[in-house]
Amino acid sequence: MFTRRHFLSTGGTVTALGLAGAPAILKAQSWFLDYPFKLGVASGDPAPDGFVIWTKLAPEPFAPHGGMPLSALPVAWEVASDERFATIVAKGETLARPELGHSVHVEVSGLEADRPYWYRFKLGSDRSLQGRARTLPRPGAPVSALKFGVCGCQHYESGLFTAYRHLAQEDLAFVFHYGDFIYEYRYDYAYDKGQPVPKVRDHRLRALYSVDDYRAHYAQYLLDLDLQAARARHPFLSTFDDHEVENNWVSDLVQNGDVPPEIFALRRQAAMQAWYEYMPVRAAMIPRGPLITANRAFNYGNLVAMNLLDTRSFRTDQPCGDGFKPHCPGVSDPKASVLGQAQEAWLDANLGRRDATWTCIAQQIMVMPLDRRRYADEKEKILNLDSWAGYDAPRNRLMSRLGKIDNAVVLTGDEHQNFAGLLYDRDKPVAAESVVTSITSGGDGQDVRPGSDTMLANNPQLKFINDQRGYAVCEVTPEAWKTHFMVLDKVSKPGGTLSRRATATVPRGSASLSIG
Ligand SMILES: [Fe+2]
Incomplete structure (x- = not known):
């Protein structure tokens, strides 16, 4: 049945010879020459009654098909209400299919709300390490506190994943990955x-085009045990930005070179398939062609309504050829779009509901239209055209919607720096934005990048800048939303020390911000 060289036996038994007193027949240790769960486990997209649990079989992660046979294999899973797996509350078997790179996405349901669970997988006699997940409170249930993590931007060559080791030790309900x-x-x-x-370390591949390239690349990242530790410890709310496909892509347009849209669509499809295979997300997010429906909402009881956005797939082209440039006519194009019509209508409807005290928009690119000048010889105001600052019309629509609701917070990535500031609808503050730094991208960094004083002076809505690596922890109560900016002194060497660099506090009922 299985003929690949690394696939030893399907019988499950081997004959033991020469072991005095040992039973004549021993159970086989494994179907594989090497351990099939090397890429770890993960959970994600929690609901009040369950979550997704994930793994991917790859005894040889860089071999074709991860060293797996060309067939679907049954993987057993179990979920327990205790860390020792004394009480199994759900279990089953699912097929790891070669079409999906032998990834496993199980949507567990029927569990109790607002509590931790533990899970693991088994294939033959091989067992995965165990992960911990957590269900959400019921919608509308009174909740007095939420702590969750925010992270992203993890260029493997730029540094070690020390931040993930620390993130794994935090007490969090979930992690938003931007x-x-x-x-x-x-x-x-x-x-x-x-x-x-x-370099701190090297990518195996220089560029990615086929689904096998992308698969092998994710495998290289996930062989990092710091990353595995964080994914095994917390449920992730996963989204993608540009580098899951190609730098600064939007819609069906590449930004680097003149690749025809129909050719780029093939690369994007390969990239999205690999993204789906590796993320703990629901089957509803299997790509259709190059498209994944990634915008989705999560309610944390009556405390927080989270809206996750996709700011790449449906966006109109960056104006004026992209980059950091002065304002140009394209910035005020009334037809420009960041979210596309359907996603914008979906967000609009969600923002119109008042399900929770706090409304959070969790997305990728900076919403504050900052003046990026850092040097005295820069005469004209400079915008990041790959951010909402390059899209006046959709940005103004979003600001006017946020102006109609209280207690709105925007979470952002992409910049490889920490920023905290306020969003304005004309001259009225309507929400706070926390831009969260990178896990590694940009390298060790420094507390204050040269020219940051100029940026703070030129942008009165901006209250805080920091240029170190790390993640954020959001600590939310009915009274206040606190974003703690956690930073590392270094990522270039093992043993980086973590500290809380600052906390941005938004009080309930006022679009204001204090930094402590
Ligand atoms: Fe990035």
């Missing part, structure tokens, strides 16, 4: 103070 889970290119060299220096 994207750039992988980077699709390899740095050819690294500099420090003008001198060539060794």
Whole structure:
């Protein structure tokens, strides 16, 4: 039945010879020459009665098909109400299919709301490590506190995943991942103070085009045990940004070179398939062609309504050829769109409901239209055209909607720095935005990047800038939303020390921000 060289036996037994006193027949240790659960486990997209549990079989992660046979294999799973698996509350078997790279996505349901669970997988006699997941409170249930993590932008070559080791030790209900889970290119060299220096570590592949390229690339990231630790410990709410496909792509348009849309669509489809295979998300997110419906909502009782956005798939082209540039006519194009019509209508409807005290928009690109000037010789105001700042019409629509609701917070990634500030509808503050730094992208960094004083002076709505690596922890109560910016002193060497660099506090009932 199974003929690949690494696939030993389907009989489940081997004959033991020469072991005095041992039984004549022993159970086989494994179907495989190597351990099939090397890429770890994960959970995600929690609901009040369950969550997704994930793994991917790959005894040889960089071999074709991860070293798996060309057939679907049954994987057993179980969920327990205790860490020792004394009480199994749900179990079953699911097929790991070669079409999906032998990934496993089980949508567990029928569980109790608002509590932790533990899960694990088994294939033959091989068992995965165990993960911990957590259900959400019921919609509308009175909730007095929520703590969750925010992270993303994890270029493997730029640093070690130390931040994930620390994130794994936090007490969190879930983690929002804003994207750039992988980077699709390899740095050819690294500099420090003008001198060539060794990179912290190397991508195996220099560029990614086929689904097998993307699959192998995710495998390289997930062989990092710090990343595995965080995914095994917390349910993730996963979204993607640009580098899951290609730098600064939007819709069916590449930004680097003149690749025809129909050719780029093939690469995007391969990238999206690999993204789906590796993320703990529901089957509703299987790509249709190159499209994944990634916008979705999560309610945490009566405390927080989370709206996750996709700011890449439906966006109109960046104006004026993209980049950091002065305002140009394209920025005020009334037909420009960031979310596309359907997603914008969906967000509009969600923002119109008042299900919870706090409304959170969890997305990728900065909403504050900051003046990016850092140097005295820059005369004209400069915008990041790949952010909402390059899209006046949709940004103004979003601001006017936020102006109609209380207690709105926007969470953002992409910038590889921490920022906290306020969003305005004309001259009225309507929400607070916390831009969360990268896990590694940008390298060690520094507390204050040169020119940050100029940026703070030029942007009165901006209250905080920091240029170190790490993640954020949001601590929410009915009275206040606190975003703690957690930073590492270094990611270039093991043993980075974590500290809370600052906390941005938004009080209930006022679109204001204090930094402590
Ligand atoms: Fe990034």
